[in-house]
Amino acid sequence: MNKNYLANEIVRLVESLSKLPGIGKTTASRLALYLMKKPSSLSVEIAKSLVDARRKVTTCPTCNDFTFDNKCSCLDSSRDQKILCVVENTIDLISIENSGEYNGQYHILQGLLSISQGINPEDLKIDHLINRIQNSSFKEIILATDPTSDGEFTAQYIHEKIKDHCPLISRIAIGIPIGSEVNYTDKNTLAKSLSDRKKM
Secondary structure, three states: HHHHHHHHHHHHHHHHHOOOOOHHHHHHHHHHHHHOOOOHHHHHHHHHHHHHHHEEEOOOOOOEEEEOOOEHHHHOOOOOOEEEEEEEEEEEEHHHHOOOOOOEEEEEOOOOEEOOOOOOOHHHOHHHHHHHHHHOOEEEEOOOOOOOHHHHHHHHHHHHHOOOOOOOOOOOOOOOOOOOOOHHHHHHHHHHHHHHHHHH
């Protein structure tokens, strides 16, 4: 979109929106122009929600998840205190919760290690995770980061740091999705599903 046709304020709005993950300049431009043609009450509502969230939501000192009013699932005594699932972000936590197959503790990294993006262990406060594991008595640690290069690198790094502090460290299984067909599965996914096969 040609900036010469836009007011400076809209250009700044586009540039701000384009800093969000997954939002390129074209999408940012569409969002900005959409907000401009809608009643100003929508923009005010979004701005107020953002300010309120930034002011009222904090980070849990135990699990590193976002929390409100010091209420966090890691304080829920009904959850299994002996199993810890390490995930990249809160969205992954919600996905796992929606599966209905897990009732243990979580630790949220709020990102992945990445050499290309310059994200180091200290950026993710991995020392905090290691200290939590060392000072607890978890019987299993589940590394549930994505099967991407950064996700695998992060899982391997954490594994090396905690392998002497927990009797069982597992990695989420990765393979062929339910409902798909073997002949349509890419070779890397198929290879991973074979290497992670289990006894019936």
